[in-house]
Amino acid sequence: MTIEENGTQQCNAIAMASGNTYNENCHQQTLIMEGSLPLFDDIKLESNLTIADYGCSQGGNSIPVVNRILSRVPSGATVSLVFEDLPSNEYTSLIKLLPRLFGSYSSLKLYPSLVPKSFYESVVPSGSVDLGYTLSTIHWLKKMPLPKPPTETVAEYYDKRDSRNSAAAKEDLRDFLTLRGQEIKSGGHLVIACFGSFTKEEIAHYKDALILRHRVLFQGMETLANEGKLPLKVMERINVPIYDRSEKELFSGIDELKDTWVVDKYYRKMVHHPAYYKFLKACEDAGQNESEKIKAAKEYAGTLIDWLIAVFGDMILGWWRESGVEEAAIDGLHQEFLIRAKDLLWKEGPGGAEIPIMYTRLKRV
């Protein structure tokens, strides 16, 4: 269900694929996280400190940020660590990472807490956080948009996605910054690393990776539905509550709250999926050998689809089950779906590796 019976839009509760799958396949988000680390380095850290990660997921990219901060905290300090994500998030993987973190900082008093609440609500008491961060998260919208209309192909749906979701994204950014403005102390900081939309010039150069990867994934599903292997009604479930903001939209959202936040630092850069470098090297090694180059391109496309499945995999299987696909058929169909999506991505050429990331450090007025 995407729309509740009373007609209001349902909140987004989509979790990353469970069983540590997200942690094992989030290499591009790891590079995004690494790009944010310098933003933590010159923040003054007190000996009684609360750090909050908004949208921590399974912790693989949360703990390195905590490490970066803790390495500068004075010995003997008391540090509260707030790990926040949706209630549907798989916290077990994150919990397993904590003993090692504690072992590395025996001179500090560390108090972790897990907060299973949406970051579009208040998640910690007002004025309790010194340093907040949110990485690869705020492109997720608060509410589920309307699903793909049955009259539209996946390609048509993706052509219209941005214009459909932009108003909701504007409201969500306002809510997110307002709530964090209440939670983060005056003088405290909020570090944001978020996906940015491509400029026209960048699309010409890179292709629109953010759209391309999603589109081919769902086109893989579309081919199976058109052949009758999946019920056609699974296509009506396609509904991805995502919006990638432009730089202008990000800054005008921050500007709306200029009494609360000032931009302390900002940079934007392209972050590649690490598989792209492997692909380039394999092409170089292949020289004139075209079949080796095709093999490298297929491997690269395969990695990108696996990466996406770590984010959307559980959601897609949920749609299939709810549309009546028999449990016994799921595994086989899933394999076939992956083959189709990987093939489609490979045929589109080596796009889909780069994402423009906007890195912002806000200071609470």
Ligand SMILES: C[S@@+](CC[C@H](N)C(=O)[O-])C[C@H]1O[C@@H](n2cnc3c(N)ncnc32)[C@H](O)[C@@H]1O
């Ligand atoms: C792509 S992951 C990024 C995870 C992690 N920050 C990283 O850098 O790897 C996006 C995360 O945002 C979380 N998320 C999406 N909407 C959310 C919401 N409304 N409240 C809290 N977390 C949310 C998802 O559950 C997911 O864990």
